[in-house]
Amino acid sequence: MERTYFSAAENEVKKVKTHIEGFDQISRGGIPYHRNTLIAGTSGCGKTIFAMQFLANGITCDNENAVFVTFEEPPDNIVENVRSFNWDIRKWMDEGKFAFIDASVSQEPIQTGEYSLIALLARIENAIKKVKASRVAIDSLGSLLYQFQNDKIIRRELIILANRLKQLNVTVVMTAERTNEYGEVSRYGIEEFVSDNVIILRNNTIEEKRRRTVEILKYRGAFHQKGEYPFTILPRKGIVGTSLTTLKMNQPVSVKRITSGDKKLDRMCNGGFLSGSIVLISGATGTGKTLLVTEFLKGGVESDEKSLLFAFEESKEQIVRNASGWNVDFNEMEKGNKLKIIALYPEVLNLEEHLIEIKTHIENFNPQRIAIDSLSALERMSSSTSITEFVIGLTSFIKEKQISAMITISAPTIMGAGTITSAHISTITDSIILLRYLEHRGCVKRGITILKMRGSFHDREIREFSIDNKGIHIKKPFKNIQGILSGHPVEYMYDVIGGVNGSSKDLSELLDA
Amino acid sequence: MNMNKRYIFKLFIYGQSDDCKTAIKNFISICNEKLHSDYDLKVVDIKEEPEEAEEERLIAVPTLIRQSPTPERRIIGNFQDKEKVLAALDLTE
Numbered sequence: 001m002e003r004t005y006f007s008a009a010e011n012e013v014k015k016v017k018t019h020i021e022g023f024d025q026i027s028r029g030g031i032p033y034h035r036n037t038l039i040a041g042t043s044g045c046g047k048t049i050f051a052m053q054f055l056a057n058g059i060t061c062d063n064e065n066a067v068f069v070t071f072e073e074p075p076d077n078i079v080e081n082v083r084s085f086n087w088d089i090r091k092w093m094d095e096g097k098f099a100f101i102d103a104s105v106s107q108e109p110i111q112t113g114e115y116s117l118i119a120l121l122a123r124i125e126n127a128i129k130k131v132k133a134s135r136v137a138i139d140s141l142g143s144l145l146y147q148f149q150n151d152k153i154i155r156r157e158l159i160i161l162a163n164r165l166k167q168l169n170v171t172v173v174m175t176a177e178r179t180n181e182y183g184e185v186s187r188y189g190i191e192e193f194v195s196d197n198v199i200i201l202r203n204n205t206i207e208e209k210r211r212r213t214v215e216i217l218k219y220r221g222a223f224h225q226k227g228e229y230p231f232t233i234l235p236r237k238g239i240v241g242t243s244l245t246t247l248k249m250n251q252p253v254s255v256k257r258i259t260s261g262d263k264k265l266d267r268m269c270n271g272g273f274l275s276g277s278i279v280l281i282s283g284a285t286g287t288g289k290t291l292l293v294t295e296f297l298k299g300g301v302e303s304d305e306k307s308l309l310f311a312f313e314e315s316k317e318q319i320v321r322n323a324s325g326w327n328v329d330f331n332e333m334e335k336g337n338k339l340k341i342i343a344l345y346p347e348v349l350n351l352e353e354h355l356i357e358i359k360t361h362i363e364n365f366n367p368q369r370i371a372i373d374s375l376s377a378l379e380r381m382s383s384s385t386s387i388t389e390f391v392i393g394l395t396s397f398i399k400e401k402q403i404s405a406m407i408t409i410s411a412p413t414i415m416g417a418g419t420i421t422s423a424h425i426s427t428i429t430d431s432i433i434l435l436r437y438l439e440h441r442g443c444v445k446r447g448i449t450i451l452k453m454r455g456s457f458h459d460r461e462i463r464e465f466s467i468d469n470k471g472i473h474i475k476k477p478f479k480n481i482q483g484i485l486s487g488h489p490v491e492y493m494y495d496v497i498g499g500v501n502g503s504s505k506d507l508s509e510l511l512d513a
Numbered sequence: 514m515n516m517n518k519r520y521i522f523k524l525f526i527y528g529q530s531d532d533c534k535t536a537i538k539n540f541i542s543i544c545n546e547k548l549h550s551d552y553d554l555k556v557v558d559i560k561e562e563p564e565e566a567e568e569e570r571l572i573a574v575p576t577l578i579r580q581s582p583t584p585e586r587r588i589i590g591n592f593q594d595k596e597k598v599l600a601a602l603d604l605t606e
């Protein structure tokens with residue numbers, strides 16, 4: 001089930017898995033084994049959660065016990081704070097798998113000359129022995145340094161402490177505060193020198209949207225991915241990486257055809273969509289995107305495939321009602337457990353959380369088809385960086401699962417061509433279908449064309465289509481009209497059958513013939 | 514200052530290093546000067562008794578805890594700075 005996206009080179013430093021989704025990929029294996037790693041970040045960036053998750057996952061996934069040294073919050077508070085992540089520390093303490101070292105002080109101690117931190121070290125050593133710990137977290141060096149204002153002694157003692165820890169055969173993570181997202185690594189400027197490795201967590205605001213990232217600044221003697229990678233903090237799970245840019249493109253390609261739900265559209269696609277492909281539907285409002293989605297889901301259910309719809313524009317009742325207007329009974333399909341409709345208001349979650357939510361629903365329902373209606377609704381509440389990451393994350397996930405997908409996008413203008421998408425999604429999707437309004441002799445008509453279809457021949461005509469209570473009706477191609485895609489259709493008058501310079505009614509009759 | 518209350522101190526050290534001996538010597542000389550023999554001092558070597566360090570949540574050695582009179586006071590360091598020690602223990606007049 002688990003896949004490795006990195007290959008450990010020879011002589012590379014051994015690493016300990018954090019089992020933090022995404023982090024083990026960018027760090028090429030986790031945290032360096034039996035070394036000290038600094039987790040630095042501004043307040044609220046998730047340092048303590050990262051450190052605790054490293055320990056918690058060690059216990060639950062690898063049977064490795066842990067010691068947590070706290071200089072900041074009393075253990076009881078920490079236990080309470082992380083309970084929402086499903087980490088039952090009290091139970092682990094009872095089972096002898098977890099120990100706290102409470103080094104939080106209520107009052108600043110008075111210094112009267114030379115001292116050493118050997119008392120702390122003795123306590124850590126004692127606790128490690130007691131629970132047979134392999135992982136240790138120290139939270140945070142900043143609070144320790146704050147307690148001891150006498151810089152010279154504490155610096156020396158901290159270095160001694162860090163060096164002693166290395167001899168205890170444990171993998172250590174230490175947290176440290178930063179004052180700026182971009183600037184000094186740590187507040188006191190000493191923290192990074194006592195550790196071999198530095199990881200930076202950031203909590204930025206870009207275009208008014210919160211964006212959390214993790215960056216590995218240095219890994220002494222070990223390989224890692226460079227740059228910032230987005231993550232999110234979820235209840236029940238903790239830190240989850242949301243970047244999938246480390247994924248390899250190694251999905252098998254299918255030649256199997258599946259129905260789009262409409263026979264004529266299947267014919268335009270040379271026999272249907274390719275199984276496991278992603279189809280983008282672009283069109284202005286009211287052109288029939290949701291109808292194509294409805295047909296796609298219906299086609300899935302009728303071919304005995306499970307279908308999952310993520311709706312971000314309309315409520316579930318509205319969707320069901322719309323579908324019944326096209327003679328499709330979504331309620332019945334849901335009862336048969338063939339269809340599931342998830343209607344969510346885009347603003348309730350941020351984009352990273354939406355991605356996790358979508359993935360969780362896919363994992364649980366296990367559909368062969370999914371539809372997202374529409375991506376534009378999600379786009380309006382996110383920065384362009386995160387929408388691109390969302391699209392890449394989503395598409396690579398559904399590709400890996402070999403799910404066929406339909407994604408709709410609203411074109412910004414009613415008549416004009418507009419951009420297909422601002423997020424460069426067109427290069428990721430396999431097929432693009434355009435829906436356009438066009439004005440022809442005073443009437444508004446609808447046109448459909450397949451702009452691209454990877455790995456397949458397809459119809460290159462722009463065809464007229466209409467919508468009624470039975471759904472979509474694709475008709476003949478528009479003849480004698482050009483400029484539809486550019487938004488300025490012009491009729492030209494030659495080679496019309498029978499040479500008729502007729503009205504629009506005559507023309508459509510001819511096309512329907 | 515309540516002279517009726519007896520002073521009870523606990524001094525935590527680690528091993529029998531010269532640093533520790535200096536600390537003990539420094540502290541005793543301050544006590545003898547200010548409190549004469551009117552105090553109890555217990556020296557705990559946490560190398561021998563690590564549980565004591567855990568119980569008192571120690572970070573540094575030497576650490577002195579004034580257990581009585583209350584409130585509890587904590588002083589770290591080797592008591593080189595005599596004035597600071599006296600101030601911390603409310604023994605300045």
